[in-house]
Amino acid sequence: MNAVPTETDAALAVLRSMVGIADATVERGTAGLTLTQFRALRVVAERTPVTMRRVAAELGLNPSSVTRACDRLEAAKLLQRAANPLNKRETLLAPTARGRRLVDRVDHDRRSVLADVLDRMEPRAREHLARVFGAFADAAEAVLHPGADTAR
Numbered sequence: 104m105n106a107v108p109t110e111t112d113a114a115l116a117v118l119r120s121m122v123g124i125a126d127a128t129v130e131r132g133t134a135g136l137t138l139t140q141f142r143a144l145r146v147v148a149e150r151t152p153v154t155m156r157r158v159a160a161e162l163g164l165n166p167s168s169v170t171r172a173c174d175r176l177e178a179a180k181l182l183q184r185a186a187n188p189l190n191k192r193e194t195l196l197a198p199t200a201r202g203r204r205l206v207d208r209v210d211h212d213r214r215s216v217l218a219d220v221l222d223r224m225e226p227r228a229r230e231h232l233a234r235v236f237g238a239f240a241d242a243a244e245a246v247l248h249p250g251a252d253t254a255r
Contacts, residue, residue: 114239120220124213124216124217124220125138125213126138127216128209128212128213128216129141129209131212133205133209136175136176136179136181137172139162139164139168139172140172140175140176141209142162143158143162143169143172143173143176144176144181144182144198144202144205144206145206146158146161146162147173147176147182147196147197147198147202148198148202148203148206151196151197151198152185152187152195152196152197153195153196153197154187154193154194154195154196155169155170155173155193155194155196156193158173158196173196176202180199180201180202181198181199181201181202181205182196182197182198182199182202183196183197183198183199184196185197
């Protein structure tokens, strides 16, 4: 069954709103990092310790782009590198305490903005939205990562 244009348009409008929230909170809270640099820091914070190759794969970027982003993050003291003791050709990445705080602060800001948005909605609409967003997230995960275990 294909989505009708109005459903797709509504989903696109929500996506634009969410991207606007994501962009605004990154701009406010990351002291000049690009979105790619912040996304790389988030992957590192969520997957520590992680290799550069895995960060590139998670972000769908080429390794040289991730290397440049991580160079900037390291220079800003948001990320640290260490040799992988199991594979000398690999470098492991981990956030510094400052880097982890930055990710936490952006998450806090995003939750705050989303709470403000949700507060403007009727309680029944919020409850329904939570169920719909859960289903949407599961479906998106299945489309973006086919074959992966998407059970939450």
